[in-house]
Amino acid sequence: MAFGSMLCCGRRSDRKNKGAKKPAWRIFSLKELHAATNNFNYDNKLGEGGFGSVYWGQLWDGSQIAVKRLKVWSDKAETEFAVEVEILARVRHKNLLTLRGYCAEGQERLIVYDYMPNLSLLSHLHGQHSSECLLDWKRRMNIAIGSAEGIAYLHHHATPHIIHRDIKASNILLDSNFEAKVADFGFARLIPDGATHVTTKVKGTLGYLAPEYAMLGQASESCDVYSFGVLLLEIASGRRALQKLNLASNCSIADWALPLASEGKFTELADPKLNRNYEEDELRRVIVVALMCAQRRPEKRPTMLEVVEMLKGEAREKLIELENTLFKNWQSADDKDENPEDSADSISEEKDSKSESKVADSGDKEELAR
Numbered sequence: 594m595a596f597g598s599m600l601c602c603g604r605r606s607d608r609k610n611k612g613a614k615k616p617a618w619r620i621f622s623l624k625e626l627h628a629a630t631n632n633f634n635y636d637n638k639l640g641e642g643g644f645g646s647v648y649w650g651q652l653w654d655g656s657q658i659a660v661k662r663l664k665v666w667s668d669k670a671e672t673e674f675a676v677e678v679e680i681l682a683r684v685r686h687k688n689l690l691t692l693r694g695y696c697a698e699g700q701e702r703l704i705v706y707d708y709m710p711n712l713s714l715l716s717h718l719h720g721q722h723s724s725e726c727l728l729d730w731k732r733r734m735n736i737a738i739g740s741a742e743g744i745a746y747l748h749h750h751a752t753p754h755i756i757h758r759d760i761k762a763s764n765i766l767l768d769s770n771f772e773a774k775v776a777d778f779g780f781a782r783l784i785p786d787g788a789t790h791v792t793t794k795v796k797g798t799l800g801y802l803a804p805e806y807a808m809l810g811q812a813s814e815s816c817d818v819y820s821f822g823v824l825l826l827e828i829a830s831g832r833r834a835l836q837k838l839n840l841a842s843n844c845s846i847a848d849w850a851l852p853l854a855s856e857g858k859f860t861e862l863a864d865p866k867l868n869r870n871y872e873e874d875e876l877r878r879v880i881v882v883a884l885m886c887a888q889r890r891p892e893k894r895p896t897m898l899e900v901v902e903m904l905k906g907e908a909r910e911k912l913i914e915l916e917n918t919l920f921k922n923w924q925s926a927d928d929k930d931e932n933p934e935d936s937a938d939s940i941s942e943e944k945d946s947k948s949e950s951k952v953a954d955s956g957d958k959e960e961l962a963r
């Protein structure tokens with residue numbers, strides 16, 4: 594994507610446009626971002642990902658920002674940068690990270706976001722904040738529903754519809770009230786009206802990839818639903834998406850959870866850090882919805898709108914019906930001593946050498962299926 598092409602999108606700051614609403618985003622100068630981040634000082638660094646490092650900063654008006662700075666310039670990185678800005682600039686939702694603007698000077702590419710004081714869900718579940726146990730059950734439930742609403746907005750209300758393709762714990766950020774903000778749209782795809790899926794290079798993170806996407810490169814909303822199921826299981830259990838069994842193999846969180854859930858052992862599935870302080874029916878609901886999302890067959894997964902309804906407890910009958918089918922299928926497959934058809938995918942060893950590692954491209958073509 595030519596970088597210039599994204600400039601047509603979003604509502605840019607326009608000083609002539611008096612009386613207009615607060616501008617959605619603006620262009621920052623490199624000088625301004627140097628000043629805000631104390632010259633990208635190491636002490637300001639919040640974290641690092643595939644795109645580059647993220648720095649905390651403060652603007653002249655006192656507002657706090659997070660600045661993502663591209664590590665190494667390349668055509669591929671330029672495309673990711675453009676996709677992220679293009680997509681973020683066209684969406685606004687309380688559960689999506691807000692774009693403040695960007696900077697493109699020389700080979701410097703920077704994206705400016707609202708700063709999220711509670712960092713990522715990953716840092717609370719498995720990282721620097723995990724020992725503080727700040728995520729009680731109420732907050733976890735709120736994060737689950739909020740992130741589901743953010744993704745449902747991308748799938749069902751944004752025009753054109755958007756698939757995220759990298760839903761995972763480090764891409765769910767938390768504001769000062771622990772409200773979830775879905776972040777990182779660098780891998781997202783716009784889905785034109787009428788298209789059922791796009792065939793595309795496989796990108797994303799091991800442990801979160803839907804089987805049809807990992808194997809065939811078929812990206813659709815339902816791939817995000819699968820990843821969201823994995824994320825829900827992490828929220829409830831505090832476990833990582835992939836567990837190392839031995840040197841050669843891993844077990845996916847869904848393969849671990851399904852047998853326990855089908856035997857009704859929900860207590861064993863709950864994060865021990867919760868010290869049994871949770872609403873039993875909500876825990877059960879989260880786990881059942883998660884397992885429905887993480888089914889191998891995409892056509893059996895719910896939509897994100899249904900996920901939101903079920904998580905909120907607004908579709909009890911539907912939930913009971915789907916739960917019965919889910920566990921019946923698992924039970925009958927187990928009786929036959931087969932791999933359950935509907936269990937979540939287990940990931941091939943070759944691809945699974947590192948948990949949370951990025952997946953390499955599996956093909957070059959991108960095409961639309963209608």
Ligand SMILES: Nc1ncnc2c1ncn2[C@@H]1O[C@H](COP(=O)(O)OP(=O)(O)OP(=O)(O)O)[C@@H](O)[C@H]1O
Nearest residue numbers: 640641642643644647659706707708709712713763
């Ligand atoms: N807006 C923000 N506010 C506060 N912290 C942020 C913000 N954006 C990112 N971070 C922090 O920076 C870290 C790195 O983010 P980044 O998106 O670059 O990498 P990642 O999500 O870990 O991996 P990936 O490159 O696969 O997305 C995050 O885990 C988060 O802790």
Ligand SMILES: [Mg+2]
Nearest residue numbers: 642763764777
């Ligand atoms: Mg990220």
